Amino acid sequence: MISKEDQNNLLQLVSRYLKKNVTCYAFGGNAMMYYGYKNATKDIDIIFETEEERNVFIDAIMQLGYKQMSMKGVYIENLCKEKHKPLMFTRGDERFDLFVSKIFQTQLSPAMKHRAQARHDYVVGEYSLIVFVLCKEDIVFLKSITQREKDFDDIRTIIEKESSFDWNIVINEAIFQSQHGDGWAILDLEETMKRLKEIVFIKKQYFDKLYGKQ
Amino acid sequence: MQEGLLKKLEGKHTLESFMQATGLKKASALNCIAQLRKSGHLKTEGGGKQKRIYTISLKQFIEGKGMFTIINAYAKNPVFPAFQHIVHGKYDPEHALIDAILLKDFRILQQSLYIFNHIKKWTVLHKLAKKHHLEPVVGVLYDFARTAIKTKRMPDTMRNSLITKRPTKQIEIISGLRTNDIQIKRISDNWNVKLPFSLKDKEEMQ
Numbered sequence: 001m002i003s004k005e006d007q008n009n010l011l012q013l014v015s016r017y018l019k020k021n022v023t024c025y026a027f028g029g030n031a032m033m034y035y036g037y038k039n040a041t042k043d044i045d046i047i048f049e050t051e052e053e054r055n056v057f058i059d060a061i062m063q064l065g066y067k068q069m070s071m072k073g074v075y076i077e078n079l080c081k082e083k084h085k086p087l088m089f090t091r092g093d094e095r096f097d098l099f100v101s102k103i104f105q106t107q108l109s110p111a112m113k114h115r116a117q118a119r120h121d122y123v124v125g126e127y128s129l130i131v132f133v134l135c136k137e138d139i140v141f142l143k144s145i146t147q148r149e150k151d152f153d154d155i156r157t158i159i160e161k162e163s164s165f166d167w168n169i170v171i172n173e174a175i176f177q178s179q180h181g182d183g184w185a186i187l188d189l190e191e192t193m194k195r196l197k198e199i200v201f202i203k204k205q206y207f208d209k210l211y212g213k214q
Numbered sequence: 215m216q217e218g219l220l221k222k223l224e225g226k227h228t229l230e231s232f233m234q235a236t237g238l239k240k241a242s243a244l245n246c247i248a249q250l251r252k253s254g255h256l257k258t259e260g261g262g263k264q265k266r267i268y269t270i271s272l273k274q275f276i277e278g279k280g281m282f283t284i285i286n287a288y289a290k291n292p293v294f295p296a297f298q299h300i301v302h303g304k305y306d307p308e309h310a311l312i313d314a315i316l317l318k319d320f321r322i323l324q325q326s327l328y329i330f331n332h333i334k335k336w337t338v339l340h341k342l343a344k345k346h347h348l349e350p351v352v353g354v355l356y357d358f359a360r361t362a363i364k365t366k367r368m369p370d371t372m373r374n375s376l377i378t379k380r381p382t383k384q385i386e387i388i389s390g391l392r393t394n395d396i397q398i399k400r401i402s403d404n405w406n407v408k409l410p411f412s413l414k415d416k417e418e419m420q
Contacts, residue, residue: 036274
């Protein structure tokens with residue numbers, strides 16, 4: 001497990017070893033830590049816009065002793081065959097899941113980038129590491145399509161701690177993704193929303209909107 | 215701290231309302247407040263002559279230095295952050311000024327001009343301007359800021375260096391915005407950079 005402070009210290013250290021400026025987006029449990037929803041996470045999920053930026057980042061973490069690891073045992077077998085699967089690196093308890101432009105079938109959409117609610121700059125050495133943190137709605141959307149139990153718990157944490165949560169953003173993003181190649185986005189979101197409905201109140205109109213697009 | 219207690223206490227409190235909500239005596243309540251602050255769930259406003267108001271949240275408050283904290287420390291009218299910006303590492307007013315220019319937001323740019331009165335490392339500002347190809351923009355904003363507010367004096371060597379980077383084709387800082395004032399237009403023409411400020415904006419700053 002990695003704590004919020006550990007994450008900041010680690011990324012600060014990584015930024016020292018960068019050979020170029022790197023911009024990336026945080027979207028998993030680490031993104032939740034940036035917003036104060038949780039204190040620790042298993043892995044650091046990051047998505048880069050270009051392969052080049054990911055390679056610069058990988059060079060830096062390899063210098064710190066991180067080794068590439070297999071996806072097996074972490075993600076289900078179907079996902080391991082995906083074209084846009086992550087490269088995973090580990091050292092001790094810490095793990096980086098590094099994606100480029102797509103998280104399996106789901107793309108980092110322009111709207112997602114625009115909605116990013118936080119920016120953390122790590123500037124220690126010559127080059128900087130800029131981490132944009134996707135907004136809470138996008139974190140929930142991305143977690144809802146992964147179908148892992150711990151992701152559902154994370155969604156629950158966000159919904160319960162957040163007084164202002166806009167389901168329209170989540171649904172619109174699912175519709176956008178389904179129109180751009182992610183055939184499962186709407187179905188997965190519907191399943192998550194149905195489970196969530198047992199715990200929190202979700203207006204019928206959101207389900208109607210989702211069913212209208214199915 | 216138990217989540218149930220946090221849920222019950224979420225919102226704003228004075229010491230008295232906190233004591234009432236928790237049923238604790240003053241010393242215990244202060245102890246509890248200190249614990250909540252340490253865990254990042256409580257923020258304090260006021261103090262001194264003002265009554266302290268405690269904001270309690272289920273989420274942890276994230277604090278740190280960033281562009282908005284620096285701009286708002288010097289601004290006449292603080293801006294509401296459009297997003298959370300936190301820098302881990304070295305970040306000075308010079309960096310905040312350059313980031314504000316790059317953001318291309320009118321209000322943020324306007325309020326960031328007050329930073330010119332707090333620049334200590336002109337060489338750092340010069341280097342950053344060079345790095346982001348913003349030399350004429352920094353120059354024109356400095357000249358404009360000097361007509362509107364009190365600023366520190368830019369070293370002549372830096373100013374001379376900046377003016378050599380005057381573009382041949384006029385550039386815009388924020389697209390679509392231009393000035394209606396002759397004096398501001400003259401500064402714009404000097405640097406060949408369109409200033410987005412009107413006379414009213416300038417008066418607002420004074």
